[in-house]
Amino acid sequence: MNTMAAIKTYNKVRVESGVVAADPHQLILMLFQGALLAIANAKNEMLRKDISAKGAAISQAILIIDGGLKASLNKDVGGELAHNLAALYDYMTNRLLIANLKNDETALDEVALLLNDLKGAWECIRPEAISTSPSSSAITTRQQTTVTVKPQIINVQSTSSTPQSASVRHAMSAYGGV
Numbered sequence: 001m002n003t004m005a006a007i008k009t010y011n012k013v014r015v016e017s018g019v020v021a022a023d024p025h026q027l028i029l030m031l032f033q034g035a036l037l038a039i040a041n042a043k044n045e046m047l048r049k050d051i052s053a054k055g056a057a058i059s060q061a062i063l064i065i066d067g068g069l070k071a072s073l074n075k076d077v078g079g080e081l082a083h084n085l086a087a088l089y090d091y092m093t094n095r096l097l098i099a100n101l102k103n104d105e106t107a108l109d110e111v112a113l114l115l116n117d118l119k120g121a122w123e124c125i126r127p128e129a130i131s132t133s134p135s136s137s138a139i140t141t142r143q144q145t146t147v148t149v150k151p152q153i154i155n156v157q158s159t160s161s162t163p164q165s166a167s168v169r170h171a172m173s174a175y176g177g178v
Contacts, residue, residue: 032119
């Protein structure tokens with residue numbers, strides 16, 4: 001077994017083990033990280049002019065966003081927030097398609113920025129029962145009453161006091177989500 005094959009096998013086992021041991025909150029974080037990694041790979045392949053690898057990486061990012069992040073939304077329970085996130089995920093997949101067709105690095109960067117903003121917001125709502133850092137307890141205690149996280153369900157009872165980033169607001173308004 002060559003070194004690259006061994007590394008790929010190790011990474012596959014590590015990811016599979018992480019998924020089995022992860023709570024629902026961590027699974028969503030893993031989806032964000034996977035999509036961001038796929039976009040970074042797509043950008044690298046775009047710079048190297050490897051069209052096939054770029055397309056595969058963008059397809060992987062689209063699959064994670066559409067088949068993972070968007071599919072995990074429960075629009076009946078999540079209300080307006082879930083609908084807005086679904087629209088934002090649709091916008092991201094459209095931007096990724098454009099990035100693939102036109103070799104548009106700017107579109108890749110835009111989607112990566114949006115995903116990073118959402119990932120940061122998701123990290124802030126980590127349920128206190130799972131949180132291990134004492135410094136985050138003030139944040140999770142305040143937000144625990146407004147956000148309930150369940151497997152494949154986002155139940156939002158009121159909006160967070162944390163303002164959306166300008167890039168998320170811009171993308172959502174451009175797509176008609178807000």
